[in-house]
Amino acid sequence: MQKIIFRDMRDLDLTHIFECGQCFRWVPDGEGTYTGAAGSFAARVRFDGSDLTVETTGGDEAFWRHYFDLDTDYGSIKRRLTESEPLIRPATEYGHGIRILNQDPFEMIISFIISQNNNIPRIRKNIESLCGKYGEPIEGSDRHAFPSPEALAGADEEDLAAMRLGYRGPYIIAAAQKYLECGCPGCREELLSYYGIGPKVANCIMLFGLRDTAAFPVDTWVKQIMNDMYGFDMKDAKGMQAFAAEKYGDLAGYAQQYLFYYYRDRSRK
DNA sequence: TGCCAGGTGATCG
DNA sequence: CGATCACATGGC
Numbered sequence: 001m002q003k004i005i006f007r008d009m010r011d012l013d014l015t016h017i018f019e020c021g022q023c024f025r026w027v028p029d030g031e032g033t034y035t036g037a038a039g040s041f042a043a044r045v046r047f048d049g050s051d052l053t054v055e056t057t058g059g060d061e062a063f064w065r066h067y068f069d070l071d072t073d074y075g076s077i078k079r080r081l082t083e084s085e086p087l088i089r090p091a092t093e094y095g096h097g098i099r100i101l102n103q104d105p106f107e108m109i110i111s112f113i114i115s116q117n118n119n120i121p122r123i124r125k126n127i128e129s130l131c132g133k134y135g136e137p138i139e140g141s142d143r144h145a146f147p148s149p150e151a152l153a154g155a156d157e158e159d160l161a162a163m164r165l166g167y168r169g170p171y172i173i174a175a176a177q178k179y180l181e182c183g184c185p186g187c188r189e190e191l192l193s194y195y196g197i198g199p200k201v202a203n204c205i206m207l208f209g210l211r212d213t214a215a216f217p218v219d220t221w222v223k224q225i226m227n228d229m230y231g232f233d234m235k236d237a238k239g240m241q242a243f244a245a246e247k248y249g250d251l252a253g254y255a256q257q258y259l260f261y262y263y264r265d266r267s268r269k
Numbered sequence: 270t271g272c273c274a275g276g277t278g279a280t281c282g
Numbered sequence: 283c284g285a286t287c288a289c290a291t292g293g294c
Contacts, residue, residue, distance in 0.1 A: 021275065112275075113276095113277095115274090115275050115276085116274095116275075116276040116277065117273090117274065117275090117276050117277080118274055118275075118276090119273080119274040119275085120274080120275075121274095122274080123274090123275080167277095171277085195277090195278085196276090196277065196278085197276095197277080198276060198277045198278085199276090199277090200275070200276060200277090201275085201276070201277080204275070217275070218275095219274095219275035219276080220273085220274070220275065220276090221275065222275080260275080264275090
């Protein structure tokens with residue numbers, strides 16, 4: 001395990017980052033410490049309010065800097081958001097340490113296919129089962145990497161059913177096969193052509209896997225939020241999308257994460 | 270027991 | 283088009 005330290009970090013809080021719904025494989029390990037995996041590496045990370053320490057089985061400084069998005073100025077993002085929309089301030093203050101991770105696109109495709117009509121604790125379990133069965137063991141750790149497209153493209157439908165993936169099993173296999181055949185998708189239309197990916201999941205993949213920060217996923221929580229904040233009809237997802245594009249522009253994805261974390265985190269306490 | 274969870278595909282008017 | 287329904291599973 002090598003140790004990488006990023007000093008004097010601002011606008012960073014591991015709980016906010018790992019509990020805001022963008023990732024599913026990091027677990028709290030005691031006093032603010034999290035263990036998880038990214039790419040083919042496992043890691044334990046901690047933050048003391050100033051220094052971010054990453055103890056990892058691999059990956060260089062540049063890899064982790066990019067993964068945690070440490071070159072983006074979140075102070076500026078929060079400022080611009082609250083200037084254009086004062087109503088969002090409680091959310092940016094509550095989740096002030098959120099950063100949008102740069103995660104692997106294939107992992108995002110499969111993870112958010114699993115997320116549909118599902119709850120977050122069960123999404124985590126489903127993903128860990130998948131990693132345990134189809135992902136490569138990570139040397140020097142008890143964890144497994146996220147499965148490769150090859151591994152999932154060759155998965156057996158009955159095995160996935162036995163892992164309690166429900167009706168999403170066929171979606172997973174089809175998505176892995178398409179990814180293998182066509183390569184990494186580059187745009188929203190391409191994602192929408194996947195069997196099992198609709199507007200919401202496509203937006204999550206654009207935002208978390210392809211870093212399209214204008215993407216604004218509208219799920220059941222965001223519908224409730226948009227209803228509360230602006231009086232939108234709960235069924236008017238399209239109107240919400242258009243409104244977010246107009247109101248938040250290229251920062252819509254960040255806005256969505258601050259709002260999602262603010263509403264969901266308080267409602268479960 | 271029925272409803273809900275980071276929805277989508279198929280079908281019908 | 284837009285509305286409606288089925289789809290696996292588990293928690294409450």
